Structure formats: structure tokens, C-alpha cells
Amino acid sequence: MSLVIMRRIKFCAGHRLYKHGGKCEFFHGHNYVADFYVTADEVDSVGRVIDFADLKAKFKGWLDENWDHGFILSEQDENGINAIKQVVPCKYFVMPYNPTAESMARYLLDYVCPELLGDSNVRAVKVVVWETEEAFAEARVAGDVDGSTTASLSSVTVD
Numbered sequence: 001m002s003l004v005i006m007r008r009i010k011f012c013a014g015h016r017l018y019k020h021g022g023k024c025e026f027f028h029g030h031n032y033v034a035d036f037y038v039t040a041d042e043v044d045s046v047g048r049v050i051d052f053a054d055l056k057a058k059f060k061g062w063l064d065e066n067w068d069h070g071f072i073l074s075e076q077d078e079n080g081i082n083a084i085k086q087v088v089p090c091k092y093f094v095m096p097y098n099p100t101a102e103s104m105a106r107y108l109l110d111y112v113c114p115e116l117l118g119d120s121n122v123r124a125v126k127v128v129v130w131e132t133e134e135a136f137a138e139a140r141v142a143g144d145v146d147g148s149t150t151a152s153l154s155s156v157t158v159d
């Protein structure tokens with residue numbers, strides 16, 4: 001049996017999908033919801049995987065500093081990066097791939113969660129990024145047997 005808890009963090013950010021070929025290639029923004037699922041081999045003396053407040057401090061802290069009220073752009077999107085740099089003051093975050101909901105979930109699971117949870121006994125097994133109230137993408141650790149952070153991806157649109 002494994003115990004998994006989830007902490008939800010909301011943030012807003014701008015982005016565009018480089019070479020998307022449709023309306024999402026324009027600069028636009030979303031009110032995102034990120035759900036972080038974490039587990040531990042044992043609960044603590046209080047019966048917690050980890051205090052929800054600790055998860056909030058870690059994940060909201062990172063999101064507030066890096067993505068909230070900023071623009072998220074692909075490193076391939078030189079034109080977009082140059083454009084956003086013209087704004088004073090500007091806040092932007094460059095990702096190694098296009099900032100789809102899938103890629104944002106993957107980035108959080110692959111890079112951000114290990115960085116933030118490294119000093120604790122918990123590990124992230126899934127991150128879900130809701131781009132709208134109707135569509136989300138999730139990245140999850142395959143099997144979560146060995147704590148591997150190899151993400152598998154899926155996305156869903158809700159009617």
C-alpha cells in the first residue's frame with residue numbers, strides 16, 4: 001500500500017506555443033492550476049506523508065518566484081524572448097521545450113520537484129497542470145517503484 005497526497009497551487013502566467021500554427025502562437029495567458037502528488041515510504045509521527053503547509057511553502061514559493069505573473073517561453077523562440085525583453089520591468093522563464101501544459105508538468109516533475117524535495121523523505125509521483133478548467137496534462141513517474149523521475153505524459157480535455 002502506498003499513500004499519496006496532493007497539494008494544489010494556483011498561478012497565472014503568459015506564454016505562447018512556438019510554431020503552434022494556431023491562435024496559441026500569439027502571446028496569451030492562463031490561470032493555471034498545478035497539482036503536486038507526493039508520497040513517502042513511511043508517514044511521520046503525526047501520521048502525515050508531509051505537512052501540506054510544507055508543500056505549499058516549497059511549491060508556491062518556486063512558482064511565485066519563477067512562473068507567476070511572468071512569461072514562459074521555449075528556448076527556441078528567439079523572437080518571443082527578444083520581444084519580452086523589451087518590456088520594463090519584465091519577468092520571463094525560458095524552458096528547454098515549448099511551454100505546453102504537458103511540458104510544464106514534465107518540467108515540474110523532472111527538475112523542480114527533485115530540487116525542492118531533495119532534503120525531505122518524500123518524492124513526487126505525479127504533477128498535473130490545468131491550463132484551463134477544461135484541459136489538463138499530467139506527467140507521472142512510471143511505476144514509482146524506484147523513485148525514477150522518468151516522466152510519462154498524457155493530456156485530457158474535459159467537455
Ligand SMILES: Nc1nc2c(c(=O)[nH]1)N=C([C@H](O)[C@H](O)COP(=O)(O)OP(=O)(O)OP(=O)(O)O)CN2
Nearest residue numbers: 017023024028099100101102131132134135137155
Ligand atoms: N496538448 C496541448 N494542446 C494545446 C495546448 C497545450 O498546452 N497542450 N495549449 C494550447 C493553448 O495554450 C491554448 O490557449 C489553449 O487552447 P484551447 O483549449 O483551444 O483554448 P480555449 O479553451 O480558450 O478554446 P476556445 O475554443 O477559444 O474556447 C492549445 N493546445
